[in-house]
Amino acid sequence: MVTWQDFEQQAPDLAPLVRARFEAAKHHVLATLRKDGSPRVSGTEVDFVGADLMLGSMYGSAKARDLQRDGRFALHAHPGDETMAGGDSKVSGRAVEITDEAELSAYAADLPEPPPTAFHAFRLDLEQVVHTTVEGGHLWVLNWHPGRPVQRIQVH
Numbered sequence: 001m002v003t004w005q006d007f008e009q010q011a012p013d014l015a016p017l018v019r020a021r022f023e024a025a026k027h028h029v030l031a032t033l034r035k036d037g038s039p040r041v042s043g044t045e046v047d048f049v050g051a052d053l054m055l056g057s058m059y060g061s062a063k064a065r066d067l068q069r070d071g072r073f074a075l076h077a078h079p080g081d082e083t084m085a086g087g088d089s090k091v092s093g094r095a096v097e098i099t100d101e102a103e104l105s106a107y108a109a110d111l112p113e114p115p116p117t118a119f120h121a122f123r124l125d126l127e128q129v130v131h132t133t134v135e136g137g138h139l140w141v142l143n144w145h146p147g148r149p150v151q152r153i154q155v156h
Contacts, residue, residue, distance in 0.1 A: 001096070001125045002146045005051035011144045017131050018077070021089035022046055022053075025078035030055070032066035032073055040066055046075065049110045052123045055095060056111075059118035067095040067122055075124070084134050093127035 008015040022028065030044040042063040047054045055075075057064040067073065071094040079088050098104055098121045107121050108114060115121075131142040139155040 001123075002093070002127070003051045004048060004053040004124075004126065006146070007126050007129060007144070010146065011129070011150050014129065014131060014142050014144055014150050017087060017142075018089040018091070018129055019048065021077035021080075021086055021131070023048075024080060024086060028078050029076040030063060030073060031075070032063050033070045034066060035069065044075070046124070047111060049107055053091070053126070054107060055122045055124060056107075056115055057120040057122070058116065059120060061120070064097075064120040064122075067120075068097060071095045071097075071122075071125075073124070084132075087131050087133040089132075090130045091124065091126055091128070094125045095122035096125055097122050 004015075026045055027043050028046060030042045032040050032042065034040050040062065042061075044055055044057070044063065047056070057067075072092075073095050074090060074092040077089040080086065098107060104121055108119075127146065129144045133140050133142075141151075141153045141155060143151040143153060
């Protein structure tokens with residue numbers, strides 16, 4: 001399992017750029033897999049809690065059921081306006097549901113606003129992080145996978 005903290009340690013220059021994109025807006029776009037394997041896109045919020053990037057969900061929601069069945073996800077930070085100021089960030093990997101009551105209580109206590117009485121919480125295990133920017137008229141992609149250096153790719 002690769003936590004947000006692991007990512008910060010492995011990619012110390014990239015992590016703050018990506019975190020800034022996720023903290024710049026409240027709502028983001030989550031892609032999950034439906035029971036039949038087709039994609040589902042949902043709005044979501046995320047929180048940085050301790051070492052982890054976390055996702056909460058209303059109890060019994062479609063996205064929570066998707067993640068319980070198949071934890072694979074892709075999460076796109078709200079892209080902002082058309083200027084791409086600050087870049088564009090995406091993370092993907094596997095969501096792991098927190099079911100331990102003490103851990104759920106600790107998660108809820110760390111949130112800026114209390115969650116509903118019944119909710120789902122998922123720790124996001126990172127398998128890829130991508131940050132795209134426009135610099136000097138060129139598109140640049142920073143691509144990270146666990147245990148590898150960040151790749152900086154210029155797209156022509």
